[in-house]
Amino acid sequence: MDWLREHPEVRTIRVAAADLNGVARGKRIPARFASKVFSEGTRFPFSVMNLDIWGEDIEDSPLVFETGDCDGLLMPTERGFMPMPWLEAPTALLPIWMFHMDGRPYEGDPRQALARVVGRYKAAGLTPVVATELEFFLIDDSGTKLRVPPSPRSGKRRTGGEILSLRALDAFDGFFTALYEACESMDIPADTAISEAGPGQFEINLVHQSDALRAADDTWLFKMLVKGLARRHGFAASFMAKPYDIWSGNGMHTHFSILDAQGNNIFNDGSPEGSDRLRHAVAGCLAALPGSTLIFAPHENSYDRLVPHAHAPTGIGWAYENRTAALRIPSSGPVARRIEHRVAGGDVNPYLMIAAILGAALNGIEDALPAPAPIIGNAYEQGLPQLPATWEGAIDTFATCPHVARIFPPEIIENFLMTKRQELHYMAELSDAEQTELYLDTV
Template sequence: MSSNNDKEFDLFITDLNGNLRGKRMPANSVGKVMEEGVKLPRSVIGFDFWGDDVLDNGLVFETGDSDGICMPVHDSPVDVPWAESPRAQILATMFNPDGSRFGADPRQVLSAVVDRFKAKGLTPVVATELEFYLMDGKSEETQRPRPPVLVEGHGRRLSETDCYSIDEMDGLSAFFTEVREVCDAQGVPADTIISELGPGQFEINLNHVPDPMLAGDQAIMFKRLVRGIARKHGYAATFMAKPYAKKSGNGFHVHFSLLNEEGINVFDNGGDEGTDLLKHAVAGLMHTMADSMLTFAPHMNSYRRFMVGAHAPTCASWGYENRTVAIRIPESPPVARRIEHRVAGADANPYLVLAAILAGALYGIDNKLMPPAAITGDAYAETNQDLVLPNKWDDATSIFNNSDVLKEYLGEEFVRVFTAAKRQEQRKLHERISDVEYESYLGFL
């Protein structure tokens, strides 16, 4: 809840890249905004990463750059405690002017998939795990990552991997304490905090909720608050997929199960293997994984996570209690039988990751697909080329754009707008001459 001392508030939507776009408004307009929403051009949803119009997406000249209506997704604003002056925030989602679902809004894309589950009497229960790097506060200024200094650790810089270290978290206790406090205040169900493989890399798990849109909202708010609180404490935080070339990348793992109308987990058959419905979902995820790669790895840097030895899945594989596979069935009591999807990077848009995962599972359920035998060893040794995931940005974009399954389950408008944004970003980056090209060729050719 927001306090009465706020002078202004931010209303923002999430564009297809997961970047927040919106307006800063005076506090006395909150009531009107909660009731009527705020107008923004629908083309804002389809901006490229740097906030430029994408003229090929069909939302600019073809529509007269018409407005959509951004409606709040929660009942009231929440405070932004890391702001220098009193401020609140409102997360919103965009509709068409007539109030219908806007098919390119990432939250609406997810909502449409969830509605298809509801039509089957099924409710997805979702939990997310997001990894991030905490860096020296000057990293954003220099635009190069550098591990942070433990303010409460005698000035020691976190330069080495120290996985599962409690001492690392002790040295950053003020930061993590405030993260927990703000999560509680904003309704973000933070659970376990883990020191991960990279220097200054951490993972915070969010508890499961029986509402995928709420899980997406919480992930968006979590990423925003981590970055804001890090700056307040003199650090910088990044969810970039691969900030250090030779260190672990930032992953975004998703756990989910399905409840029927009686609240029973339909993946639970009383044993370890799970039901046929679970296996249908696994098979659908495997079938659609390559098509969906662009939602799991949406940026140029994203594909650095999928190099050999980088601890990220490189093929569409599955197994029981196996962390080398893309789709893991964790060991758990049967009543908690679930699927863990391990492909996405933390740089991806949470709504789109959840939408693509649930769409893949639903495709498998609809078509009663069955997966191949579960992998019991090293999934990185998989040699079946039909299962290998695209590891180049351009290739993933083409596969995504040509996917009839994604057009059916996620919508043609979304596929068109997201593809156009990615292709514009690729053109811009391919036009730039890199430092390594100058260093290699300028004085020798």
């Protein structure tokens, strides 16, 4: 409550939690009633955490009519209040997560799923260190076709991608300056920004931190901020996996290492190759990739990105310093030895994504799984086992994967399956243009 007392200009707050698709679900509350929310929480139906991408109930879900659509208790996360710089009126956001009325974590909450994985690490005396890299497009969606917005500086539209172009960044300097100022006010650790391969495509990295829940929070909040702030500047920003057919899609690469109880990186043994436990973590991630593809590619449009020779991995393999591989070990000093997981699109729920990655890595470490030989050269030409190539195939593989069952509780697996099967059914009724319109803002 101290933050609100220091910001008397704030007259309303939003309380919000991430549903299974990563969409913010919440309420608007006058600031004078905020103390009650902070101390006693608020209530949503459990089913709200399990809506489809349209925001509709899941048909035949036991969370709806079978249980009377009963409420769960939502309490503030450790984050507390923060500003919402994309709104005109001074407003505060209070992130929340869901519990049963008796205080037990609700296992259908994606943030609780990540907390469960972090708890496994803590029990083993380990701490994951996580960073995400977020790609997104700035888009003019005011017409019938998506286009790059005109530069506020020159009024011109760029027609192609400009990799690592300062000119492309400077064309939207006002937006990026406001974005970094907003990240500062929200305490989101935004680091380097670059222009990417697509027209109007950019990437911003968030710094490594030894709190996986906070890293996921930052990623979720950053997506919300970028989309909201872009609208305030007169265009859209989208993390949709593949908004343009002919250009590369949006990825969300995740870097992670693991510290022991003394703060030492367990992936570092002083050698250039890294430790045995690095290879065990790699093996765990590779073993879980087929089943967890639905987490990393949760929407129909996601699979337009996961095609050969499109700068997104399709084969199940790993390599040192090789961006065609699903898992890359970047060049670094031994102390910074880490794994880069490159499968996820920008359209993911970051809580589920980070839980899937860290859970799979810990499975491999606990089982001392041997890793296959790292690949050399173009991963698309290695004859590797392949990720599921379709949304339907990924749903079926997720449903029966023992690695997924070891990472996630049964309730979140079943809820996610019901959600994706319902979306698969109704998405078939939409044209490509209608799908794009749906995904552009929601994911």
